[in-house]
Structure formats: C-alpha cells, structure tokens
Amino acid sequence: MRQKKKKKSVIREFLRWIALFLLFFGVGFLVVHFVGERTVVSGESMYPALRDGDNLIVDKLSYRFTDPKRYDIIVFPFQYQEGTFYIKRVIGLPGETVQIQDGIIYINGKVLKESYGYGEIRNPGFASSEITLGADEYFVLGDNRNDSRDSREPSVGNIVKENIIGKALFRIWPFSRIGLVR
Numbered sequence: 001m002r003q004k005k006k007k008k009s010v011i012r013e014f015l016r017w018i019a020l021f022l023l024f025f026g027v028g029f030l031v032v033h034f035v036g037e038r039t040v041v042s043g044e045s046m047y048p049a050l051r052d053g054d055n056l057i058v059d060k061l062s063y064r065f066t067d068p069k070r071y072d073i074i075v076f077p078f079q080y081q082e083g084t085f086y087i088k089r090v091i092g093l094p095g096e097t098v099q100i101q102d103g104i105i106y107i108n109g110k111v112l113k114e115s116y117g118y119g120e121i122r123n124p125g126f127a128s129s130e131i132t133l134g135a136d137e138y139f140v141l142g143d144n145r146n147d148s149r150d151s152r153e154p155s156v157g158n159i160v161k162e163n164i165i166g167k168a169l170f171r172i173w174p175f176s177r178i179g180l181v182r
Contacts, residue, residue: 038058043147045150046087046143047144049181054174056087056169056171058165058167063164063166070092070093071116073087073089073090073167074087074088074090074166075087075164075168080155087168088151091112091151092133094135094138097132097133098131098139099127099128099129099130100121100152103122104121117143117145118143120145121145121146122145124152127139133158137161139151
C-alpha cells in the first residue's frame with residue numbers, strides 16, 4: 001500500500017514538473033513573439049545613439065495600440081534579404097512631406113529641429129525631391145547620416161507600419177551603457 005502511494009506521488013511530482021516546464025515555455029514563446037525580444041545592433045548607422053554590438057530589448061506590443069512617433073527608434077525587416085533587420089529613427093510621419101536640401105531636413109516645408117543626426121547629410125538620395133508619405137508610411141534615417149542605408153535609398157524606401165516589428169526600448173549590453181534607448 002505504501003509503495004503504491006509513493007509511486008503515485010512520484011508520478012504526480014513528475015507531471016507537475018512537466019506542466020511547469022510547459023507553462024514557462026508557453027509564456028516565453030508568447031513574450032518573444034508578441035511582447036518583446038532581444039536584438040543586437042550590427043554596424044554604426046545609428047551612432048552615437050546605438051553602437052555596433054549593443055544588445056537591445058525591442059518592444060513589439062506598443063505599436064499594436066499606438067502609432068510610431070517622430071524620433072522613435074524602430075526595427076523593421078530589410079525587404080531584400082530574409083533574416084536581416086534594420087534599426088532606424090522615425091523622421092517623417094504618415095501624410096507628411098519630407099525633403100532634404102543642403103543637408104537640412106524639411107517636414108512640410110519647415111526645418112526639422114532635431115539633435116540626433118551625426119554629421120551633415122551629404123547625400124539626400126530620393127529626398128532631394130519632396131517625398132509625400134502615404135497614410136501608413138514612415139520616413140526613417142540612421143543617426144549616422146552619412147553611413148546609413150535608410151529611406152533615402154530605393155532598397156529601403158518608406159516603411160509601412162505593418163512591417164514595423166517594434167520600438168527599440170532598452171539597452172541591456174554593454175553594462176556601462178545600460179538604460180533606455182533615446
């Protein structure tokens with residue numbers, strides 16, 4: 001009789017461990033696919049805000065309820081290379097007109113006041129002419145203006161909201177620069 005109880009107890013404990021494992025696995029899956037994920041910055045296109053090798057937490061949930069705002073740093077897939085993601089700063093919002101002349105960014109004909117750009121823009125690309133954004137399109141630039149593939153180039157172009165994976169939220173590595181991404 002005692003041996004049967006002991007055997008049932010071991011089986012129950014084993015089943016509890018399996019249930020706990022499945023619960024943690026399920027929660028982890030949901031968090032990674034719908035709430036946030038870790039990403040690593042590759043390259044210097046967002047210098048000085050982000051540097052090569054920075055590890056970030058990307059908020060994948062917020063943009064399901066709100067729209068990206070000007071100056072948000074977003075992550076989106078590069079359309080011509082599967083598994084490649086870009087990280088850039090939102091400059092132009094839906095319905096706005098963006099143009100770059102003599103290294104200065106104009107939004108709807110007015111100079112954009114910003115402090116994020118590193119270096120004067122030497123190549124305005126497509127933005128040398130006015131670009132009018134569609135109802136769900138965003139114009140993005142890398143902070144390192146002269147070392148960035150961004151909306152000025154045809155291979156990137158304007159970013160459609162549904163293609164935005166999320167907002168870069170928090171730097172977790174290196175520890176010396178841990179904190180909110182701005």
